Amino acid sequence: MRSKQTLIIAAVVLLVAFLFTRDIKGLVKPKEEKAGVPAGGQLSSANSTINLTEVSTEAKNTINANLATEIATLENAYQAASGDDQLNAAKVLAQKWDDVEKTIPSALYLEIVANKEQTLNNWLAAGGRLMKAYDTTTDSVTTPVLLQKANMAYTNAFALDSTNLDAKTGLGITIVNGMGAPMSGIAMLLDVVKKDPKNLRANMSLGTFAIKSGQFDKAITRFNDIIAMKPTPDAYFYLGTAYENLGKNKEAIDAYLSSKKLAANPTLSSFIDKKVAELKNKS
Structure with missing residues (x-):
């Protein structure tokens, strides 16, 4: 049974790495297995393994030439500026990189902004973008550093309020993903849900952690609650995964088909069609 569960979860990882964002990719399979993430309190220094210039150069090579030239001009202005002018230039660059969906340089500029202007909103913005970069990046060297940086951003935000x-x-999500003891992160997320039962982000993280840890009954309850609040393709997909692991094939098929309908994604549709056919053959 365990080998079957491992195969199913591995299949989810492969699928969602292409299709979905943070909630599915980040928690189905622990990233500790992918790269050695230090325990909480052992964060590396800023930019220890992520060089902003190198990241920017690589990103510019993958976007429209005119946009790349525009961003290069803004970066030169940032380098030449100081004080408030440099702070404002970093904000502009963070937005420009986000506009072209290059999350790592965008996140690093937001981190710069937060370090220069240490407000709650700036640290939250940096943490959110760093986690987005973490979730959409597959490089095993870069991902742990992004997680460390996100953890520090949220730690700073939490210290302010x-x-x-x-x-x-x-902060709870970064801990669950590898920055310290997972149960301390779970406790934080449970406290969030206690205070705000409809907090989708915390509920999704608790649900995906339940799948990751093999607590499929708890995952089913959590994702049904999430779907009652806001039906999403990833919530239904996770629900289907939990049902499938428990051998509840009919319920799994219904959940997968709901995911397919909401996502309207050709690649996901093809994957789910094959999955449904397999489950029907087992029934």
Whole structure:
């Protein structure tokens, strides 16, 4: 049974790495297995293994030439500026990189902004973008550093306001993903849900952790609650995965087909069609 579960979860990882964002990719399979993530409190120094210039150069090679030239001009202006002018230039660059969906340089500029102007909102923005970069990056060297940076951003946000649920949720998620003991992160997320039962981000993280740890009954309850609040393709897909692992093939098929309908993605549709055919043959 365990080997079957491993195969199913591995299949989910391969699928969602292409199709979905943070919630599916980040928690189905622990990234600790992919790269050695230090325990909490052992963060490396900023930019220790991520060089902003190198990241920017690589990203510019993958976008429209005119946009690349525009960003290069802005980066030159940033380098030449100081004080508030440089801060404002970093904000512009973070937005420009986000506009072209290059999350790593965008996140690094937001981190610069937060270090220069240490407000709750700036740290939350940096943490959110760093986690997005972490979730959409497959490089085994870069991902642990992004997680470390996100953890530090949320730690700083939490230090400024320990009652802020976004800061607590983000910090809990980074801990669950490898920055310290997972159960301490789960405790933080449970506290968020206690205070805000409809907090989708915290609920999704708890649901995906339940799948990751093989607690499929708990995952089913969590994802059904999430779907009652906001039906999404990834919530239905996770629900189907949990049902499938418990041998509840009919329920799994229904959940997968709901995911397919909401996503309207050709690649996902093809995957689910094959999955449904397999499950029907087992029934």
